[in-house]
Amino acid sequence: MILANAPSLADIIAAPKVLLHDHLDGGLRPETVIELADRYGYELPFATADQASEWFFCGGDDIGNLPLYLEKFRHTIGVMQHADALHQVAKECAEDGFPPQRHLEAFQYLQRENFHFTIHAGEGFGPRSIWKALQWCGAERLGHGYRIIEDIQFNDGDEARLGSLAQYMVDRRIPLEVCPTSNVHTEGAASSAEHPIGMLAALGFRVTVNTDNRLMSRCSMSSEFHALVTHQGWTMDDITAASINAAKSAFLSYDERNNLIDHILTSSS
Numbered sequence: 001m002i003l004a005n006a007p008s009l010a011d012i013i014a015a016p017k018v019l020l021h022d023h024l025d026g027g028l029r030p031e032t033v034i035e036l037a038d039r040y041g042y043e044l045p046f047a048t049a050d051q052a053s054e055w056f057f058c059g060g061d062d063i064g065n066l067p068l069y070l071e072k073f074r075h076t077i078g079v080m081q082h083a084d085a086l087h088q089v090a091k092e093c094a095e096d097g098f099p100p101q102r103h104l105e106a107f108q109y110l111q112r113e114n115f116h117f118t119i120h121a122g123e124g125f126g127p128r129s130i131w132k133a134l135q136w137c138g139a140e141r142l143g144h145g146y147r148i149i150e151d152i153q154f155n156d157g158d159e160a161r162l163g164s165l166a167q168y169m170v171d172r173r174i175p176l177e178v179c180p181t182s183n184v185h186t187e188g189a190a191s192s193a194e195h196p197i198g199m200l201a202a203l204g205f206r207v208t209v210n211t212d213n214r215l216m217s218r219c220s221m222s223s224e225f226h227a228l229v230t231h232q233g234w235t236m237d238d239i240t241a242a243s244i245n246a247a248k249s250a251f252l253s254y255d256e257r258n259n260l261i262d263h264i265l266t267s268s269s
């Protein structure tokens, strides 16, 4: 289903992209894992960067093995237990967001302090987790969120009827930080082709594309977009739209977001 004028990987690499959802402990370079373990005497079940890269990869036979997936983080977190290690990893890497309603007081505190935050929801659990994240905790964005598809009914002839939460999310422009490859690796979606991201975008949700855990999923922003071109027929316009959605949803000042959007539009015209 690749279109005739589909963007190439080189086109995608050249296009500006905005990443909202990428875990610090899921994005270490394999070399850095080895380097930090050596420096702090942390024991690892592998010795070289190549072996580390193999060990952390969650594709292939490891797909759907959630305990194993989480076991991998034990070692990325294990080597990050010193301030300068954390600093190094942060410098080499990205941002984070964390769980639910158990931390209601903390989230209410953040709201009172005019703080921006995102919450993982609609990944391991369905629409109810999304409802809690938005309506109880006050999340501005959703980490993943793609299981809102379960609040949508598809009738014959593909007509979609949105439930009240799904409609609220479209109307309020709630950003979804979707991480397609990661969702396939944790079996949230059967395959890249069957991931609901394209359907959600078509229904008007504010969809963004993200990497989640680059070490475990061996992905980049370019490879994620390329997979959507290959498996869901995305065009360069779809990629630009997702990048603009991400720029609109970034926790930056209004001016900074406008500049980012201008930059994306100038580069894509």
Ligand SMILES: [Zn+2]
Binding pocket: 021, 023, 120, 143, 212
């Ligand atoms: Zn995540």
